[in-house]
Amino acid sequence: MNSTRRGPLTCAQREWFMDVGIDADSPWSSAANFTGLVDGAAARLDVVLAAVGDLLDRHEGLRTLLPVAGSGGREQHVVPAASRLGEMVRVAPAGPEADRALAEAAATPFRLADQPPVLFVLEVAAGAVHRIGIVVDHSAVDGWGMRVLRGDFLQALRGRASGRPAFDGRPAPEQPLETAEWERSGSGRAYAARAEAHWRRQLGALRDGLSGWRPSGGPVPAEPVLRSRWLASARAARAAQAVATRTGLPVSAVYLTAFGAAISRVEGSPCAGIRSLAANRLSAGTQASVRKAVMPVPVLVPGTGDLSARLTATASNQLHGHRFANLDPASAAAIGAEVLGDLAAAGAAVARFNYIDASIVGSAANSRSLGAEAIPFTDPAVQDRVTEQPDRPGGSRYILSVQHRPAAALMTIACHGDTTWAPAAGDMLRHVEDMLVRASG
Numbered sequence: 451m452n453s454t455r456r457g458p459l460t461c462a463q464r465e466w467f468m469d470v471g472i473d474a475d476s477p478w479s480s481a482a483n484f485t486g487l488v489d490g491a492a493a494r495l496d497v498v499l500a501a502v503g504d505l506l507d508r509h510e511g512l513r514t515l516l517p518v519a520g521s522g523g524r525e526q527h528v529v530p531a532a533s534r535l536g537e538m539v540r541v542a543p544a545g546p547e548a549d550r551a552l553a554e555a556a557a558t559p560f561r562l563a564d565q566p567p568v569l570f571v572l573e574v575a576a577g578a579v580h581r582i583g584i585v586v587d588h589s590a591v592d593g594w595g596m597r598v599l600r601g602d603f604l605q606a607l608r609g610r611a612s613g614r615p616a617f618d619g620r621p622a623p624e625q626p627l628e629t630a631e632w633e634r635s636g637s638g639r640a641y642a643a644r645a646e647a648h649w650r651r652q653l654g655a656l657r658d659g660l661s662g663w664r665p666s667g668g669p670v671p672a673e674p675v676l677r678s679r680w681l682a683s684a685r686a687a688r689a690a691q692a693v694a695t696r697t698g699l700p701v702s703a704v705y706l707t708a709f710g711a712a713i714s715r716v717e718g719s720p721c722a723g724i725r726s727l728a729a730n731r732l733s734a735g736t737q738a739s740v741r742k743a744v745m746p747v748p749v750l751v752p753g754t755g756d757l758s759a760r761l762t763a764t765a766s767n768q769l770h771g772h773r774f775a776n777l778d779p780a781s782a783a784a785i786g787a788e789v790l791g792d793l794a795a796a797g798a799a800v801a802r803f804n805y806i807d808a809s810i811v812g813s814a815a816n817s818r819s820l821g822a823e824a825i826p827f828t829d830p831a832v833q834d835r836v837t838e839q840p841d842r843p844g845g846s847r848y849i850l851s852v853q854h855r856p857a858a859a860l861m862t863i864a865c866h867g868d869t870t871w872a873p874a875a876g877d878m879l880r881h882v883e884d885m886l887v888r889a890s891g
Contacts, residue, residue, distance in 0.1 A: 455526075460741070465746070466742060467589070470482070475560075485821070486815065487584075488600060493579050495541070495574055497611055501603060503532065505606050509740045509741075512566065516562040540572070542571060544581075551573075552573075555583055567591075570582060584599065590742060593744070594731060597815065598737075600812070605620075623740070623741075624733065650785055650789060652750055653723070653748055678862060678875075680837050681862075684833055684834075685883060687856060689883075690705055690890075704889075706805070709878075710751025712878040714753030714798070715881060721753040721798075723799040723800070724801050725800060729744060801850055803849075803852075807853070807855070833858065848865050848866075861883070
């Protein structure tokens, strides 16, 4: 393995494996891969390879293996960039062969114990590189991290082409091992205590709000099947933007309130507890890192009452929670079980919500969905109809997502096939759209 440094996982890495551990190293893990395409600007092949090396030197997480340790948990093993460069780069002639290589890379189920979590596909003609495909396993990167990766790679490419140092004057990125070390420090433990107190308050309020309500459904199957439905909607995006402008509240909170209403409707619950995914990047070092940092934090979304008051309460809960997302997932699960009891796994208590806009991933990336399917959701031809994605094993049990632009949005509901949501997902998306439009009137 020839690792240079090793240590425990970060909280964000452990949370990923706890949520979708069934997907790790599975044949279908590629469904969560992040993909990107960069213009090679006809740079020489040797220049591009050197820039790839500079990027890997800067970001340890892109050359980190995650083997299972003797304790049964995974560890981080950082390997030298030069020792694994050959398996991270694929060169293909321009044309159909390059297209096939890009598609094959996007469909790669990374073997994280012995394979670095990134692939670069270089489309070459006459010794010049025209397109560069980048594919990263989700355990190593998130939406913000992909924007950092793309920017740093282009910076490295410009630096190599001009003969100047690539990253002079730019903040040094925090490496995943450094994050893990801080989390175990005195400061990290003090932060964890504050985060635990916040989680207890939010989950306690959720328990009180759900008093007297009981979920329907049976035990979770051993091999769940994920069902996904998406709706591209210009109406929802414009309405959400209008409500946010009128109220001064974040667009994400507007969507979160509407999704909460859809959950309450299908679950028959008086409110909803949603795990809103926070960027979790509170320092210059984490903002300069490609590492997966996004983490969930519980947000209580009222299901009844005046809409203006519900919007304000949701936005307040979401804002306060952003500071306390980086909690060890085992601690979060223990608090959930203690405070919520038999409601801890209910759809009205644990759905995940992911909001993405140009401020997170950049404007160019935010014109299509971020996965391999690359849905052009701003195109009117794909809008205004609920579309089913092929079923697959694994995945989060309940997850809501929005990719928003002021003129169009892609809203997705994915859930396991045995849940109450599965037959209602399309109606839930329409309910969100209709509620936003009514709220904007």
